Amino acid sequence: MPRQTSPFGDCLRASRRAAGLTIEQLAERSGVSARAISDMERGHSRAPQTRTLAALADGLGLDDDGRAGLTAAAKEARSPSAAGRPRLCEPPRGVTDFVGRRAELEIVRHAAKHAAEIDDPPPVLVVHGQPGLGKTALAVRAAHELRDDFPDGCLYVDLRGVDATPLPAGDALLRLLRALGVQPNQVADSDDERSAQLRGILRGRRCLLVLDNAGSEAQVRPLLPAGGRCLVVVTSRRALGGLEGVLRIALPPLAPEESADLLRAIARQAADPQTAPQVDRVTDLCGHLPLALRIAGTRLSTRPHWTVRHLVDRLADTGHRLAALSTGDTGVATAFALSYTQLPAPSAQLFRRLAHVPAADFAAPLAATLIEAALPDAEDRLEDLVEVGLLQTESVDRYRFHDLIRLYADERLHAEEPSDTRAETAERMNTWLLDTVVVAGRWYEPGYGGLPDGWAGLAPLATLEEADAWLRAESDSWLPALRTAAAQGRHQLVADVAAATRWYSESTLRWRGWWEVRRLARAAANALPDRRQQAFHTSLYAWTAVQLMALYEEATEAAMEAYRLAQFVGDPQEQARALSSAGPAWLNLRRFDDALWAHRTGCELADLGGDHDLYVDHVVGVGHALEYLGRYDEAVGEFQRALTELDGRPVAARPAFTLRGSAMYGVASSLDRAGRHQESLHAVERALPLLIENRDDDFVAFALVLRGKARAALGQPAEARADLTRALELLAGSLPSRLEDEARVMLPTLDGAGPADLTRDLEALAASLDSRLETEARATRAVLDGTDPA
Incomplete structure (x- = not known):
């Protein structure tokens, strides 16, 4: 076979011989590998980039004329009309408006520097994440930026991992071998032999390999070099957890300012500073997903008569947002569909049904409820969704949808499941959530403080701490479930949830959701025939109006309504409960005598009703009323009486703990108001440990x-x-x-x-x-x- 020629190869060989150097000597002087120099001279590789060309010229000791001749030969070899074989595995054109990804690019640069210093084994980076994040754009950007650092080749292969038929590893090996100068008749026959052949060639070269859109570990493994000063960048929707010794880069959505920069770079309408609020709204509606932003920007730029407000209006409609994020042969939903179609049927069912979850994040027990599966099975299916980039891990045991993927899940849910199935699934989810709230909340009730006998729910509620963690983590799911139950007229269930969370709410007082819980419960109780429940939930509503919302006038009206309802049914305990909300409201309205009456009357009624917890609570209330009236010694006496009553009455453990801290704080507060600072200091230092242990930030702060x-x-x-x-x-x-x-x-x-x-x-x-x-x-x-x- 005649020798393949190249203008640059001939010039390089002539210059080397004129300098009296062997290939090995030039390699030592220039830092370019002997294999690379040999391939250049024989025309088996393209002309080098600027840095490599300069290194060769330095190694050859060329003068200005010699450098000019070598440079001209390189330019001729790079020109489209240059003779020789076509450039195989050339990276695609990068986007001209690339933004962001500074941290990720810095990781790639660091890995490239590491690859230049150590050749065994070469670093492998796996850039992974959900569809539309710009994984390919990042890899191509890095390839173009670093290609001069890899004089022996910058090679790109699209593995088509999300296609119905991914590129076989053997075909990928063939492409890489041909790109590295191996003649067709020299390529090994079997995949194993081709893989060994590739490793042998790369061991003596400095190459950058971009393996884009990988579908599995089996597709990637045969393509990885075992030695040589190479760098491999793999992109995949999967984390490819089976690959060992690789560095994984989980790609997040763009930062808000990066999203805005990308939109402005594509559409001139978005570049107007006056449109900044609308631009920010578009980026939010696109979920800061580069693919969605690029499509939205393209639609805007190709419609000169549109304003950014037009785009906002189109994207704001959740039912049509995915359709709006489609242009030509590119669409966000199309990108998601490539992953969805790879799922096994059970995992696809879970993906669809997760659209029912109202919260931004969720855990495996809720997923198990949606598909009526055992917890381990649900966890396996969730991991399937994470693996193909349709779900993100929020923490160790929680998951989150990207906003646009949630819309796609809802689209598939309505397309593939009939309305009666959807309604049944939603009802099952809501019932499970509210039943679990009742069980978790009753950990805090004096009469419960544990799990009911025989309870075997999916959520971890074996301790008070686990109950607290579940109630907090799932509040954005169970509160919407409570709204749904109220709208459906499930009045007793709504009332039960509010009653079960009464004591728990005192430890999470700053959560504004309690106001809605109490409003819904009050309305539900008023729809029931039980006046006692009406009194109870109206009292809770009044208590929340005082403690959470500072609506003191409204609180007194509700409290006295509850008081009258309790009088009607002859229930002294509920009368006392109503007055426990009226007293603090009147204190804040500076109606101190009314507050004193409420708490003293509440003491009598609680004692009559046998409610020892409420009795001591009202004694503490009497102390605060006297304190506000300026009767400090009497106030201290009442707080000390409360402490004595706690020692003598069978008050439940948790209320006793809270009331003890409150009474001790009251002593310190009254002494402070009386100007008795040394005594106040002593009292508050006794109270602080209890207040801290009770985890009431407001009381701790006041102390x-x-x-x-x-x-x-x-x-x-x-x-x-x-x-x-x-x-x-x-x-x-x-x-x-x-x-x-x-x-x-x-x-x-x-x-x-x-x-x-x-x-x-x-x-x-x-x-x-x-x-x-x-x-x-x-x-x-x-x-x-x-x-x-x-």
Whole structure:
């Protein structure tokens, strides 16, 4: 066979011989491998890139004319009309508006540097993630950026891993071998022999391999070099967990600012600074998915009469968003479908039915409920979805949909399952959620405190901590389930959920969802014939209005309605419960005598009804009413009486723990108001451990304010500053309060203001606090009346 010639190869050989160098000597001088130089001279590889060309010229010791001749020969070899074989496995054209991915590109650059230093084994990077993230764009970008660092070749193969028939490993091996200069009659016959042949060639070369769109480990393994100064970048929707010794890069959606930059680069309408809010809205609706953003930008750029607002309006319709994110032969739904069609039937069923889940994330027990499967089976199916990029892992045991993939799941659900099946699945999910809420919530009830006999639910609820974790994690699922139950008229179930979570709500008071729970429960109870339930849930509604929403007028009205209902049915316990909400509401309305009446009457009624928990709660309430009336010694006496009653009455363990901390705090608070700082400091330090153990951030913060005030008065400014600063951190996001504002006023005074200044500031603060509370309550009421409280 005649020798293959190349203008550059001939020029390089002539220059080397003129310099009196062997191939090995030139390789040593230039840093370019001997195999690569040999292939260049024989025309078996393309002309080198700029860096390699400069290294060869330096190694040859060429003068300016010699360098110019070598450069001209390289340009001629690269030209489209140059003779020689076609360039096989050439990377595709990269996108010109590539944005972001700085961290990921830096990882690839670092791996390339590592590959130049160590040749056994070469680094392998697996870029993986859900469809549409731009995995190929990243790999191609890296290939073009780094190709000069790999003078022996930058090779690309599309493995078509999500096609119905992926590229066989043997075919991929053939393409790579041909691209590396192996003649057809020299290619080995079997796949194993071809794989060994590839490894042998790559061991002596410095190549960059991009194996795009891999479908499985078996497709990739035969293509990996065992030695040589090479770098391999694999892209896949799967993590390819079976590959050992590889570095995996999980590709996330773009950052919001990157998404906006991409949209502006594609569509001129989006480049107008005045459209920034609409651009941000488009990027959110596209879920920051590069494929979706590129399609949205293309649709905008090809319609000059459109504004960004037009695009927002089209994408805002969830029923048509996927259709809007399609152009030409490219579409977001099409990309998702390639993964969906690879799923086994049971996993595809779970994928569809997960569209029923209202929350952003979920765990395996909920998935098992949707498909009526055992927990291990559900976990296996979830992992199938993760494997093909249709589901993301949120944490160790939780999963999350990308917003657009959720829409696709819902699309498949409505296309493939009849309406009665969908309704049955949704009903099963909602019932399971609410039944589990009742079981979990009753861990906190004095009369329960554990699992019911024979309970074998899917959720882990074996301890109080597990119950708390489940209730918090699944709140965005079980609250919508409660709404659905209320809309369906399942009044008793709604009331049961609210009753079961009564005690639990006290430990999660800042969650605004309780307001909706209580509103739904009150309406449900009013639809039932049981007046006692009506009184109970109206009292809970009043309590939430006080403790969570600062709606004090509304709270007193609801509390007294509950009181009258309880009087009607002759239930002293429910009367006492209603007054336990009226008392704090009147305190905040500065109706201290009314509050004192409510709590003293509540003591009598709770004692009559045999409710020891409520009795002590009202004793503490009497103490606070006396404190606000300025009768500090009497208040201290009532708080101490509460502690004595806790020792003598059979109060349930958890309420007793909470009430003890509250009474001890009340002693410290009353002594603080009386100006007895040393005694207040002693009392608050006794109360703090209980308050911390009870995990009530508001009470802990208030106690820290009391301790900070006492320390400041006793000449300990540094310690006082630390207490007040920590208290304000804990109170972030809570309802406004006198103590919080006192802490804010006191902090600057610790650096030099005198007692007179502090007294004046605190008096002004007290005068303004009531109006601020009233304003906040009105604002809260207006928001809730106009929007969904969830």
